[in-house]
Amino acid sequence: MRSIALTKGVPDFSDGAVSFDEDGHLERGKTPTVMNPNDHFALEAALQTRVRHGGHVSGMSMGPPSYSSVLEEAMEAVYSDDSYLISDRALAASDTWATAITLSAAIEKYQEEVADVDLVFAGFKTADGETGHTGPQTAWCLEWPIVTHVIALDIDPEEEQLRAKRLVEGDVDEIETVEAPLPCVVITDPEFEPTYRKAAHRLEHKRLRAETQERAVDHDDHLTTWGHADLNLDPDYIGLDGSPTIVSSVDPIPKAPSEREATMIDPTDEDGLEQVLEECQPFAAGD
Amino acid sequence: MTQTKPVGGLEGEYEHYEAIVVGCGPGGAAAAARLAAHDIETLVLERGTEAGSKNVSGGLIYAEESAPYTIEDLFPNFRAAAAERPVTDYQIHNIAGNKVKTVDLTDLHEHDTEWCDAVLRRHMDSWLESRVHELTSETGGGVLTDVRVNGLLRENGQIVGVTCDELDPITADFIVAADGVNSELARDAGLMDWAAPEEWFQGVKAVVEMDPQEINDRFGLEPDEGIAHLFSGDLFEDVRGGGFLYTNEDTLSIGTVFHLDSLVAEQAEPHELLDALLTHPLMSQWIGDDYHELEYGAKLVPDSKKVAHREPYRDRLVLVGDAGGQMQAQGPIIKGMNHAVTAGALAADAYMLTRGNADPEAPGRRYTTMLEQSGTMAKLRPRRYELTSPVGEHGLVTRVTEGVLDSPVGSLAIGNPLAKRLLPKAYNSPFLVGMLPDTQTGYTTLPAIIAEQHGRTVHWENEVEPPSLEERIGDLTYNTDVGNPHIRVLDNSEAASGAAVYACPVSAEDFGGGCYRSETVTTNGSEETLVSLDTQPCVECGTCAIVADTEWEHPRGGKGVEFRQG
Ligand SMILES: Cc1cc2nc3c(=O)[nH]c(=O)nc-3n(C[C@H](O)[C@H](O)[C@H](O)COP(=O)(O)OP(=O)(O)OC[C@H]3O[C@@H](n4cnc5c(N)ncnc54)[C@H](O)[C@@H]3O)c2cc1C
Ligand code: SF4
Numbered sequence: 001m002r003s004i005a006l007t008k009g010v011p012d013f014s015d016g017a018v019s020f021d022e023d024g025h026l027e028r029g030k031t032p033t034v035m036n037p038n039d040h041f042a043l044e045a046a047l048q049t050r051v052r053h054g055g056h057v058s059g060m061s062m063g064p065p066s067y068s069s070v071l072e073e074a075m076e077a078v079y080s081d082d083s084y085l086i087s088d089r090a091l092a093a094s095d096t097w098a099t100a101i102t103l104s105a106a107i108e109k110y111q112e113e114v115a116d117v118d119l120v121f122a123g124f125k126t127a128d129g130e131t132g133h134t135g136p137q138t139a140w141c142l143e144w145p146i147v148t149h150v151i152a153l154d155i156d157p158e159e160e161q162l163r164a165k166r167l168v169e170g171d172v173d174e175i176e177t178v179e180a181p182l183p184c185v186v187i188t189d190p191e192f193e194p195t196y197r198k199a200a201h202r203l204e205h206k207r208l209r210a211e212t213q214e215r216a217v218d219h220d221d222h223l224t225t226w227g228h229a230d231l232n233l234d235p236d237y238i239g240l241d242g243s244p245t246i247v248s249s250v251d252p253i254p255k256a257p258s259e260r261e262a263t264m265i266d267p268t269d270e271d272g273l274e275q276v277l278e279e280c281q282p283f284a285a286g287d
Numbered sequence: 288m289t290q291t292k293p294v295g296g297l298e299g300e301y302e303h304y305e306a307i308v309v310g311c312g313p314g315g316a317a318a319a320a321r322l323a324a325h326d327i328e329t330l331v332l333e334r335g336t337e338a339g340s341k342n343v344s345g346g347l348i349y350a351e352e353s354a355p356y357t358i359e360d361l362f363p364n365f366r367a368a369a370a371e372r373p374v375t376d377y378q379i380h381n382i383a384g385n386k387v388k389t390v391d392l393t394d395l396h397e398h399d400t401e402w403c404d405a406v407l408r409r410h411m412d413s414w415l416e417s418r419v420h421e422l423t424s425e426t427g428g429g430v431l432t433d434v435r436v437n438g439l440l441r442e443n444g445q446i447v448g449v450t451c452d453e454l455d456p457i458t459a460d461f462i463v464a465a466d467g468v469n470s471e472l473a474r475d476a477g478l479m480d481w482a483a484p485e486e487w488f489q490g491v492k493a494v495v496e497m498d499p500q501e502i503n504d505r506f507g508l509e510p511d512e513g514i515a516h517l518f519s520g521d522l523f524e525d526v527r528g529g530g531f532l533y534t535n536e537d538t539l540s541i542g543t544v545f546h547l548d549s550l551v552a553e554q555a556e557p558h559e560l561l562d563a564l565l566t567h568p569l570m571s572q573w574i575g576d577d578y579h580e581l582e583y584g585a586k587l588v589p590d591s592k593k594v595a596h597r598e599p600y601r602d603r604l605v606l607v608g609d610a611g612g613q614m615q616a617q618g619p620i621i622k623g624m625n626h627a628v629t630a631g632a633l634a635a636d637a638y639m640l641t642r643g644n645a646d647p648e649a650p651g652r653r654y655t656t657m658l659e660q661s662g663t664m665a666k667l668r669p670r671r672y673e674l675t676s677p678v679g680e681h682g683l684v685t686r687v688t689e690g691v692l693d694s695p696v697g698s699l700a701i702g703n704p705l706a707k708r709l710l711p712k713a714y715n716s717p718f719l720v721g722m723l724p725d726t727q728t729g730y731t732t733l734p735a736i737i738a739e740q741h742g743r744t745v746h747w748e749n750e751v752e753p754p755s756l757e758e759r760i761g762d763l764t765y766n767t768d769v770g771n772p773h774i775r776v777l778d779n780s781e782a783a784s785g786a787a788v789y790a791c792p793v794s795a796e797d798f799g800g801g802c803y804r805s806e807t808v809t810t811n812g813s814e815e816t817l818v819s820l821d822t823q824p825c826v827e828c829g830t831c832a833i834v835a836d837t838e839w840e841h842p843r844g845g846k847g848v849e850f851r852q853g
Contacts, residue, residue, distance in 0.1 A: 197455045198302055199330055203429045206420075 001055035001157060002115050004107060005046040005080060006122040006135070008061050009033035009070040033066060035073045038123030041188035043078035045153055046121045048194040050079070051204050053157050055118075058110070062086040062094070062102055065225075072219040079212040083219065084110065088228040090235065095243035100137030102238055105231045107142060119162075120185045124149070139185035147180050148187040152195070155182075167191055301440070304330040304428055306638065307449055307459040309436045309472055311338035312408075313348070313358065314608025314627030315465030316415040319430075320361045321635030322461075323422035327642075330428040330459070331419060332451065334435035336766070336845040339412030341827065342467070342853045343492055343584040345531055345542060346408065347374055347515060349625040350401040355661045356632040357401065357625070362418050369414035370404035371535035372513025379619055379714065380569060381734035382520030386742035387569050394715035396515070396620065405513055405533040405540065406624075407494065408853025433845035436466065439475045439604065445647065446476065446602035452843045461638045461650055462604045465631055468587045469829035470610035471840060476601045479594070479612065481832045481839070484548040488528065488588040488616065489830055491557045491792050492542030493565070493753075494852040496579040499537045505573050506534055517619045520734035522563050526555045527730040529619055530564040532573065538581065538852070539574065541565060544588060544621065546725060550790050551834055557585065557792040562753045571749035578751045582852040583759035585792035587829040588623065589614045590725075591667035599658075600651025607631045615667050618714075626663060633657045710737065757800050760793055760824045768846035772822040774831065775838045781805065781816040784835035791831055793824045800824065803831065 011031040012018060019030035046057045059071045059080040064087060071083035086106050094102060111117055120142075122135035139146035152165040160182045167189050168174045196202050215222060228238065236242060265272035308319045311333035322329040335341040348370065350357035359365045366373075377396035381388045396403065420430040433453065440448035440456045448458035449472070464472035468487075473479035499510065506514050518530035528545030543561050550557065564570065565578070589595075594612030599605060607613070608627025615622040637654035644650075658664045754762070776784055787803040788794055794801030802825050805816050818835070826848050832839035841847070 197453070199304070199332075199431060199434075199454055199457055200302060202431050202434075202454070203330075203424075206429065206431070207424070 001049050001053045001118050001155065003046040003049055003055070003057045003119040003121060004060050004084075004110065004117055005039070005043045005057060005074065005078070006060055006103065006120065006138070007039040007043065007070060007074050008036050009063055009067045010036045033070060035070045035077070036123055038125060038188075038190060039074070040077065040123070041190055041192040042121040042123045042186075043074055043080070044194045045150065045186060045188045045192055046080070046119070047078045047205075047208075048153065048196070049119060049155055051196065051201050051208065053155055056081050056115070058082050058084055058114075060084040060086070060103070060106065060110075062091065062099055062106070064092075068220065068223055068225075071223065072216060075212060075219055075222070076216045079208045081215075082222040082224070085223060085225045086227075086231070087225055090228040090239050093240040093243065094238060095245035096131050096133035097137060097244055098238050098242035099134050100141050101242065102231065102233065103134070103138045104141035105233055106226060107138070109226065109231060116183075118160075118182045118184075119155075120144070120183070122185065122187050124187055124189055135185060135187045142183075142185070144183050144185050145180045146185040146187065147178055149189040150186050151175070151189050151191045151193065153186065153192075162186070301448060301456055301458045302454075303448075303458045304328050305459065306330070306428075306461040306463065306635075307332065307457060308463040308465055309449065310464070310466040310608075310610070311335075311416050311419060311430055311432075312342055312412060312465060312467055312608065312627065313415070313624045314467075314610070314631040315463065316412070316419050317356065317358070317361050317628040317631030318463045318465055318607055318635045319419045319423055319631075321356075321632045322638070323419075323426050323428075325635065325639040326426060327461075327635075327639070328427045329423045330457070331423060331430040332434045332436050332449070332454075333416070333430060333432045334841055334844045336433055336849060337409075337413045338416035338430070338432065339409035339853050340849045340851075341847075342408040342412055343490065343586040343828075343850060344406065344408050344624060344853065345490065345492065345533060345540060345544070345621055346406050346624065347403050347533060347621070348406050348411075349403045349622055351399050351622075351625060352401050353399050353662060354625060354629050355663075356629050358628045359402075361628065361632060362415060365414075366402070366404055369411045370406050371533075371538075372405050372508075373511070374403045374405060374515045374533070375508075375512040376514040377517075378515070379517040379519065381738040381742065382518060382522045382567065382569065383735040383738035383742060384521065385568055385744050385746070386738045387745055388710075388738045388740075388742035390711050390714050392517070392619070392711075392714060394711075395618070398715075405515075405535050407535055407538070407540070409851055410853075412853070435841055435844040436472065437840070439472060446604050460603060463607055463631065463634055464604055464610045465607040465627065466610050468589055468609040468614075469832055469839070469841070470606065472604065473596075473606050473610050476604055476606075478596055478599065478601055478606060479610075481829075484551050484833050485546065486590055486593045486612075487547040487829075487833060488544050488590060489547050489550060489557060489585065489790070489792070489828065490542060490544045490588050491561050491585040492540060492583070493561060493580050494535075494582045494584075495539040495541060495574060496581050497537060497539055497574075502534050502537070502539070508534065518564060518567075518569075519619070519730055520738050521731055522567055523560050523731070524553060524555065525727060525731055526550055526553045526560060527725065527727055528560075529730065530561075531619075532570075541574075544616075546590075547587070547790070547830065547833060549727075551786045554786075554789050556789050556795050558583075558756050558759070558795065565751050565753045566749050568745045568747045568749050570751065571747040574751055575747065575749055578753070580754055580759070580762070582762065582850060583754070583792075583826075584850055584853065585826050585828040585830075587833070588616075588621070591615045591626075592669070592672050592725075595664065595667035597664070597668070598651075598655050600648060600654060603647040603650070605634045605637075605651050605654050607634050613663075613667050617666075622666075626667065629661065629663055630658065633661065633663070710741070756793065756795055756798055760800065763824075763826070764849040764851065765823065766846050766849060767823055768842050771843070771846075772820075773827075773840045773842040773847065774820060774822050774825065776818060776820045776835065777838055778836035779818045781818060784818040784831075784837070785816065787820075787831040787835040788818060790834050792828055793826055803835070
C-alpha cells in the first residue's frame with residue numbers, strides 16, 4: 001500500500017500561542033504555525049494502513065517553506081516515511097480550488113516519478129479556513145472516488161478495495177458502511193480511531209515509532225520540495241489568478257459585551273451570599 | 288473470569304507465537320531474555336504503560352552465590368544501569384518504646400550473597416523492558432505494553448493461549464505466567480486461589496527524596512555504599528511484621544511488611560503502621576527535619592513457605608515468580624525478585640530442553656525438576672520450616688512461650704549477659720532465622736524484650752509529619768478507566784468485606800476518600816453496616832482480593848495507578 005497524507009499548517013489557536021491585533025484580526029506573523037489538528041486523524045488512518053498492510057506513507061503539503069516544520073511534525077506524530085512540500089511564490093494566495101488543482105498535479109507527478117498511489121488521506125477541514133473543500137476537490141481533479149467522514153477503515157489489498165465506516169450526522173447520527181475501489185481519497189472524521197488488535201500490528205507500530213524518531217531528526221534530508229515549474233501548471237489556474245474565491249474582508253465577530261454590571265461578593269460574606277440566593281430565587285422554578 | 292471469545296479478523300485464525308510471557312517484571316524479563324537467547328520467538332505482554340509502572344518492591348535484589356542465574360548474568364550491566372546503591376551494611380533494630388537494641392546482621396545478609404543492590408522498580412523494570420524488547424525483537428517477537436491478559440484460551444479443555452482486553456486471542460506453544468502476585472492466569476488455571484490471608488504479606492512503602500550527599504552524611508556512607516536498616520518490636524503494636532529503610536541514589540525507600548492475617552486480626556491501618564515507623568525517634572537522625580515523600584505504594588507479597596506451588600504448571604502454562612508464590616521471607620530478609628529471575632530463566636531452559644516434545648506438559652515437568660535440583664524449591668519451602676511450623680505456629684504454644692517470655696524469669700534469660708553475646712549470632716544464623724515461626728513471639732515479643740533488656744533509650748525528637756492518606760492519594764498518578772471498575776464487591780456485608788476498610792492501604796475507617804468505606808444504614812428500623820467501594824484511588828495491591836468478597840481483576844492495559852518510583 002502506498003499512501004499520501006495531505007496536511008497543512010494553521011495558526012496555533014491554542015491559548016497563549018495565538019495573537020490578535022487591536023481590531024481582533026489574527027496576527028499571522030506572531031502566531032506560530034502547527035499542523036492542522038484534523039489532519040492528525042488522516043495521518044492516523046494512513047499509519048494504520050501502513051502498519052496493517054506494509055508499504056509507504058508520504059506526507060504532502062502545499063504552503064510556504066516554513067510548512068516543512070508541519071511535515072516534520074507529521075513525520076514525528078504519525079511516522080510518515082518522507083515529505084513533499086509544494087511551495088512557490090506563484091502559488092501564494094491560492095483558494096481551495098487552486099490548491100486542489102495544484103495538489104492533484106503534485107499527486108500525478110508523484111505517481112509518474114515516485115510510485116503508484118493507492119490512497120490519499122486528508123483531514124476533514126482546516127482550523128483556519130473551515131471550508132472542507134480541498135480534499136473533495138482534489139479527488140474530483142484526480143477523478144478518483146472519495147469517501148468522507150470515515151471513522152473506521154479496512155483495506156483488502158488483494159481485491160484492491162476498501163471498506164469504511166462513515167459517520168453520517170443528521171437528526172439521528174448514523175454509521176454507514178461503504179465500499180470503494182482503490183485508488184481512493186479518504187477524508188477522516190475527527191471521530192476516527194485506529195485499531196490494532198493484533199500483536200504483530202502493535203509490534204510493527206512500535207518498530208516504526210523507533211525508526212521514525214531517528215529519521216525525523218534529519219527531516220530535511222527526507223523532504224522533497226516542488227515548485228510551480230516542477231508541476232508545469234498553467235499560471236492561470238494557480239495562485240491568486242486561479243482562485244475564483246475572493247475573501248474580500250475578514251471581520252471579527254464582536255464578543256458579547258462582558259461588562260455587564262456585576263456585584264462582587266466575598267464567598268465568606270454570609271449576608272452577601274444570602275443576597276445572591278434571594279436574587280436567584282425568582283429563577284429557581286426555571287422561569 | 289473472561290470467557291474466551293470466538294475470533295473474527297480476516298484470516299479467521301488466531302495469531303501465534305512460539306512463546307508468550309505475561310508480565311515484564313524480573314521473572315518475565317528473565318524468562319524472555321533466556322527464551323530469546325535460545326532463539327525462540329517470544330512475545331511479552333505487560334499491562335503497565337511501561338514495565339515497572341505497576342510494581343512495588345522494598346527492594347533489595349540479591350544475587351545468590353548458589354543460584355543458577357542472577358540478573359546480571361542475564362542482563363549485563365544491570366547493576367550499573369538499573370540498580371541504586373549496593374548494600375554494604377545491614378542492621379536490625381529491636382524496639383521497645385524508646386529503647387532500641389541494634390544488632391548487626393551483615394553476616395546473615397552476606398550469607399550466600401554474591402552482591403545485593405537496592406532498586407526502584409520503575410527505573411529497574413523499564414530498563415529491563417527495553418533490553419528485553421531488543422532481545423525478543425531479534426526473534427520476531429517483542430514487548431507490548433498497555434496490554435492486559437485477562438484469561439487463558441482453551442481448546443478442548445486444554446490451555447493453548449491467552450486472551451487480552453486489547454488484542455484478539457493469541458496461541459502459543461509455551462506460556463509463562465510471570466504476572467506477579469494476584470496472578471489472574473494462575474487463578475484461571477486453577478493453580479492458585481486467593482482465599483487465605485495467612486498465606487500473604489502486605490508491603491507498604493514510601494519513597495522519600497534526599498540529596499545524595501545528604502544520604503552519605505546521614506548514613507555515614509561513601510557514594511558507592513548503601514545501607515539496609517530493619518525494624519522490629521513493639522512499634523507496630525501486636526501486628527506481626529517489620530519495617531525497612533534502604534538507601535537509593537537520591538531517595539530512601541522506607542516501608543513495612545506485615546502478615547495479612549495479622550493486619551486483619553488487629554484491625555490495623557497499614558498507613559498508620561508506616562507512620563509509626565516514620566515518626567519513631569530512632570528515625571529522626573535520618574529523616575527528622577525535612578521529609579518529602581515522593582510516592583506511597585503497596586502490594587501483596589506471597590509467603591513461599593505456604594504457597595510456593597510445588598508443581599507450578601498446567602498444560603503448556605508455567606508459573607514464575609510471585610505468580611507461583613515464589614517469594615521467600617527468610618526472617619527479615621525478603622527474596623522475591625531474585626527467585627523470580629531464577630525461575631524465569633529455568634522455565635525458559637526447560638522449554639528449550641523439551642522443545643518438540645508432543646506432550647504439552649513436558650516443559651512444565653522439566654521446570655519443576657529444575658526448581659528442585661537447583662535447590663530453589665528448598666529455599667522457597669524449607670523443610671525445617673515445615674517441621675517446626677505446626678508446633679511453632681500453634682496458638683497454644685505461642686501463648687505459652689509468650690507467657691514465659693513475659694514472665695520475669697523468661698525475660699531474665701534473654702536479658703542475661705550471655706544472651707547478649709549470643710544474640711547477634713542467633714540472628715545471623717540463616718538456619719535459626721529460617722526456623723523462626725511466624726508468630727508474635729518472633730516478630731514482636733522477642734525483639735521488644737531484647738530492646739527492653741539490652742537497648743539504649745533514644746531521646747531524639749522526630750519532627751516528621753507524614754502526609755495524610757488523602758495527600759498520598761493526591762500525589763499518585765492515575766489513568767482512571769471511568770465507568771469500568773476493576774473490582775466489584777460481591778457481598779457488601781460487614782462480615783464478608785468489612786476487613787477491607789482498614790486493611791486496604793488507601794482506605795481508613797475514618798476517611799471518606801479511600802476505596803473502601805463503611806456506612807451505617809437503617810432498614811426497617813434495624814441498623815446495619817454496609818461496605819461500599821470506589822476503585823478510583825486503588826493502588827492495585829491485591830489485599831481486598833483476599834480479605835473481602837470481591838470479583839477482582841486488574842484494570843485494563845495502561846489504566847489505573849501509575850507508579851513513578853516503585
Ligand atoms: C513492600 C515490598 C517490599 C519488597 N521487598 C523485596 C525485597 O527487598 N527484595 C526482593 O527480592 N523482593 C521484595 N519484594 C517482593 C518482590 O517485589 C516480588 O517478589 C517480585 O516483584 C516478583 O517478581 P515477578 O516478576 O514475579 O512479579 P512482578 O514484579 O509483580 O511483575 C509482574 C508483572 O506482570 C504485569 N502483569 C500483571 N498482571 C498482568 C496481566 N494480566 N497482563 C499483563 N501484565 C500483567 C505487572 O504489571 C508486572 O509488571 C517486596 C515486595 C513488596 C510489596
Ligand atoms: S481496593 Fe483492594 S486492591 Fe485496591 S488498593 Fe485497596 S485493597 Fe488494594
